[in-house]
Amino acid sequence: REFYSSTGQLIKLLGVGRDLVKNLTDYITAEEAILENLKRVLPELSAVTAGVGSADELEEHVSDPLTAYRLVRTLRSKWTMVEEILEGSPLPEFQTVVKLNSQSLPTDRDEDGIALGLLRLQDTYQLMPQSIMGRGQLGLVDVESFGPNETFHIAMIAYKHQKFSLYMSWMLETLRQLDLGPLSASLLRMDTLPVAHSFIQQLLSQDRTEIQVMLQQMYHTSLQQGFLQGVDHSDIDLLTHRSSFNRTYEALCRGQGIRMPPERQKRLFCRYTRGGGSVQHLYAPFKEQDEWDTPRIVRYVDLMSDKEIDIIKKLSRPKLERALVMDLKTGNKFSTESRVSKSAWLSSEEDPAIDKLNRRMSDATGLDMTAAETLQVANYGIGGQYEPHFDSKLANDPDLALKGNRIATILIYMSDVRLGGSTVFPDVGAELTPQKGSAVLWYNMLRNGLEDDRTLHAACPVFVGSKWVANKWVRERGQEFRRRCSLSPTE
Ligand SMILES: O=C(O)CCC(=O)C(=O)O
Numbered sequence: 001r002e003f004y005s006s007t008g009q010l011i012k013l014l015g016v017g018r019d020l021v022k023n024l025t026d027y028i029t030a031e032e033a034i035l036e037n038l039k040r041v042l043p044e045l046s047a048v049t050a051g052v053g054s055a056d057e058l059e060e061h062v063s064d065p066l067t068a069y070r071l072v073r074t075l076r077s078k079w080t081m082v083e084e085i086l087e088g089s090p091l092p093e094f095q096t097v098v099k100l101n102s103q104s105l106p107t108d109r110d111e112d113g114i115a116l117g118l119l120r121l122q123d124t125y126q127l128m129p130q131s132i133m134g135r136g137q138l139g140l141v142d143v144e145s146f147g148p149n150e151t152f153h154i155a156m157i158a159y160k161h162q163k164f165s166l167y168m169s170w171m172l173e174t175l176r177q178l179d180l181g182p183l184s185a186s187l188l189r190m191d192t193l194p195v196a197h198s199f200i201q202q203l204l205s206q207d208r209t210e211i212q213v214m215l216q217q218m219y220h221t222s223l224q225q226g227f228l229q230g231v232d233h234s235d236i237d238l239l240t241h242r243s244s245f246n247r248t249y250e251a252l253c254r255g256q257g258i259r260m261p262p263e264r265q266k267r268l269f270c271r272y273t274r275g276g277g278s279v280q281h282l283y284a285p286f287k288e289q290d291e292w293d294t295p296r297i298v299r300y301v302d303l304m305s306d307k308e309i310d311i312i313k314k315l316s317r318p319k320l321e322r323a324l325v326m327d328l329k330t331g332n333k334f335s336t337e338s339r340v341s342k343s344a345w346l347s348s349e350e351d352p353a354i355d356k357l358n359r360r361m362s363d364a365t366g367l368d369m370t371a372a373e374t375l376q377v378a379n380y381g382i383g384g385q386y387e388p389h390f391d392s393k394l395a396n397d398p399d400l401a402l403k404g405n406r407i408a409t410i411l412i413y414m415s416d417v418r419l420g421g422s423t424v425f426p427d428v429g430a431e432l433t434p435q436k437g438s439a440v441l442w443y444n445m446l447r448n449g450l451e452d453d454r455t456l457h458a459a460c461p462v463f464v465g466s467k468w469v470a471n472k473w474v475r476e477r478g479q480e481f482r483r484r485c486s487l488s489p490t491e
């Protein structure tokens with residue numbers, strides 16, 4: 001159970017939160033009724049116990065038989081009432097509810113994971129904290145902005161993950177919010193942070209070389225202080241150390257990639273196709289549109305209906321688990337920030353809808369699905385992403401010899417995404433935007449049987465919205481007569 005890697009879990013959390021509010025409201029109402037009853041007992045109790053004076057006066061007071069009688073009787077009966085009222089208290093049940101629910105609430109890890117998602121968005125889409133918080137020109141709904149406690153938490157997470165430039169932007173935002181200025185004493189009190197105020201001044205003066213020197217110093221100080229113990233230093237995110245690998249990926253995600261020249265664009269078409277030649281689709285062909293020329297990427301529009309999508313989502317929701325990545329050397333699977341989503345596998349026996357979908361994919365593409373992998377459904381939450389990878393690089397795959405490699409990927413978009421979440425091919429510049437109900441197809445293998453290195457691709461971080469996709473990995477076995485082979489080394 002993990003709240004940050006998919007929106008599905010957040011919806012559940014919303015439900016848990018609502019239950020909590022209802023329980024708490026019920027409890028308060030019940031306690032208020034009890035307090036009202038207790039208050040009603042109070043006047044009589046205080047009336048019989050009232051009376052001040054010297055010891056002699058008090059003695060005279062209680063020696064009056066009527067008074068004595070009333071004191072004994074009232075105390076007895078009213079205190080029994082108090083006991084009875086309190087016995088009706090829902091406190092023990094409420095405490096049990098509270099204990100039970102605290103197990104389904106988010107943990108530190110969730111809080112940090114969500115903050116890391118925000119930082120990833122900021123990094124990829126190159127935003128200032130203000131824009132992230134919805135005050136920029138992003139046309140977002142006006143979400144309530146963060147306060148200094150929140151911006152400080154995000155700064156700390158950035159620091160912990162060695163994202164120093166991001167850390168600085170959130171520290172400055174925190175200081176701005178606290179309205180204390182860069183020389184604030186509170187900054188110096190944060191003694192876990194090796195931040196000198198001269199550093200902040202330099203940052204404010206926007207001198208980049210100075211900033212870089214200071215970032216390096218800060219990094220070394222934190223190393224000395226053991227703050228970064230146990231982390232992998234090969235991937236330090238200083239302003240100076242950004243791999244060009246990630247830069248093209250992120251530029252594409254921002255829509256700033258290289259554009260396809262117009263003469264090539266002119267050669268992209270759309271057409272009706274009966275791919276597999278199935279009789280069923282003789283009069284209802286599929287709409288196929290070219291997305292990219294080399295490598296060829298096509299999109300099938302309206303491959304799935306909204307109703308089918310609802311069925312598939314419903315089937316996968318209870319099975320969604322954090323998606324893992326395979327270690328190419330050992331074949332072991334592990335969870336990593338480079339792939340943040342939840343996924344589930346749905347076999348065609350599970351529901352007729354899945355079987356029908358598999359058949360439709362075969363009809364549209366003309367590919368044989370007998371050796372294909374079962375359908376994988378994935379859900380990405382805010383900041384959810386999958387960094388550049390090949391679908392065909394399979395390590396320790398027991399099916400490889402029997403079924404062959406992943407010759408093609410069919411990626412179905414089961415949602416629109418309001419902002420972010422494109423599928424990008426950094427080496428060639430293609431950007432595919434999620435379009436609900438459509439599916440894209442590309443070949444990971446060349447016709448000559450070798451892997452096509454141009455199919456390196458990534459899922460950009462989701463900025464606003466929830467992204468649902470389904471992956472169908474088609475294997476080589478079965479395509480021998482469906483896709484022409486070639487002896488050319490490049491084809
Ligand atoms: O979600 C996407 O856009 C791509 C997902 C992907 O590449 C994968 O799951 O292998």
Ligand SMILES: [Fe+2]
Pocket residue numbers: 389390391457
């Ligand atoms: Fe992929």
